[in-house]
Amino acid sequence: MITRLRRESKRILRPIANALAKNGIKANEITILGLILSIIYFIVLYISKNPLYGAILLALSSFSDALDGEVARISGTAGNKGAFLDSSLDRVEDTLFLSPLVLYFQPILVSLLVGISLIIPYLRARAEALGIKAEGRGIIERGERIIFTMIILILLFFNFTFTIYVFYIFIVLSIVTVIQRFQLVLSNLPK
Numbered sequence: 001m002i003t004r005l006r007r008e009s010k011r012i013l014r015p016i017a018n019a020l021a022k023n024g025i026k027a028n029e030i031t032i033l034g035l036i037l038s039i040i041y042f043i044v045l046y047i048s049k050n051p052l053y054g055a056i057l058l059a060l061s062s063f064s065d066a067l068d069g070e071v072a073r074i075s076g077t078a079g080n081k082g083a084f085l086d087s088s089l090d091r092v093e094d095t096l097f098l099s100p101l102v103l104y105f106q107p108i109l110v111s112l113l114v115g116i117s118l119i120i121p122y123l124r125a126r127a128e129a130l131g132i133k134a135e136g137r138g139i140i141e142r143g144e145r146i147i148f149t150m151i152i153l154i155l156l157f158f159n160f161t162f163t164i165y166v167f168y169i170f171i172v173l174s175i176v177t178v179i180q181r182f183q184l185v186l187s188n189l190p191k
């Protein structure tokens with residue numbers, strides 16, 4: 001879903017990215033800013049236990065993630081080094097985004113979710129190493145997972161009792177995505 005939104009999102013992202021590139025801001029700096037914001041998210045949410053602060057910091061960090069690639073392309077610096085930095089720091093950020101959910105849900109389920117959120121991109125990386133395109137494959141890719149996390153934090157802020165069910169749905173959809181990516185790779189390999 002988010003992958004399909006990617007093209008339309010350019011209309012919002014392009015002018016902001018243009019302004020940043022014009023002012024000499026580098027893509028890697030935005031990538032690092034995203035990481036710093038995710039660390040602040042982790043600390044602030046863990047200490048304050050206020051899910052609204054978490055939702056705001058999550059929005060800012062993930063927005064940096066949506067912007068860095070655009071800045072790299074506009075300034076002509078897009079390349080493997082940046083792609084490696086971006087994807088690898090995404091994994092650090094995913095861990096930081098999801099771990100504090102232990103404050104609200106069963107730790108065993110949160111640790112399962114953290115693990116699954118690392119397995120999903122691992123499967124994409126492995127698929128791509130085997131020459132199989134996995135972008136856009138799976139019901140809940142990173143963009144959707146970030147939006148799910150944001151919705152959960154907002155629902156927690158308003159103390160809705162049904163939030164736990166949204167959390168369960170998040171886990172189930174993440175497991176479905178793992179299965180979808182396994183299927184994708186296995187059905188594309190001769191043996």
Ligand SMILES: CC(C)CCC[C@@H](C)CCC[C@@H](C)CCC[C@@H](C)CCOC[C@@H](COP(=O)(O)O[C@@H]1[C@H](O)[C@H](OP(=O)(O)O)[C@@H](O)[C@H](O)[C@H]1O)OCC[C@H](C)CCC[C@H](C)CCC[C@H](C)CCCC(C)C
Pocket residue numbers: 002003005006007009012016059060062063065066069086087090120121122124125140141142143144146147
């Ligand atoms: C003017 C500004 C200062 C205003 C700031 C406003 C912000 C606070 C608003 C934030 C809005 C927030 C909700 C935005 C969330 C965006 C978030 C969903 C984007 C997350 O980025 C995901 C990114 C992932 O793709 P990428 O290829 O880089 O990474 C790959 C991924 O990790 C793979 O994992 P997996 O396999 O899928 O599990 C790995 O396998 C790969 O290795 C890895 O490379 O996708 C980015 C593209 C998105 C399509 C971009 C969406 C942009 C938003 C729609 C833009 C909307 C911004 C507006 C300002 C919104 C304003 C809303 C307002 C607050 C009402």
Ligand SMILES: Nc1ccn([C@@H]2O[C@H](COP(=O)(O)O)[C@@H](O)[C@H]2O)c(=O)n1
Pocket residue numbers: 027028029031065066067068069070072073077078079080081082083085086
């Ligand atoms: N610091 C960076 C970040 C990203 N890139 C390039 O952008 C691609 C990812 O774009 P997104 O829109 O998904 O963020 C990535 O593959 C790199 O080519 C970069 O060069 N430097």
Ligand SMILES: [Mg+2]
Pocket residue numbers: 064065066067068069086
């Ligand atoms: Mg990015």
Ligand SMILES: [Mg+2]
Pocket residue numbers: 031034065086087089090
């Ligand atoms: Mg990133």
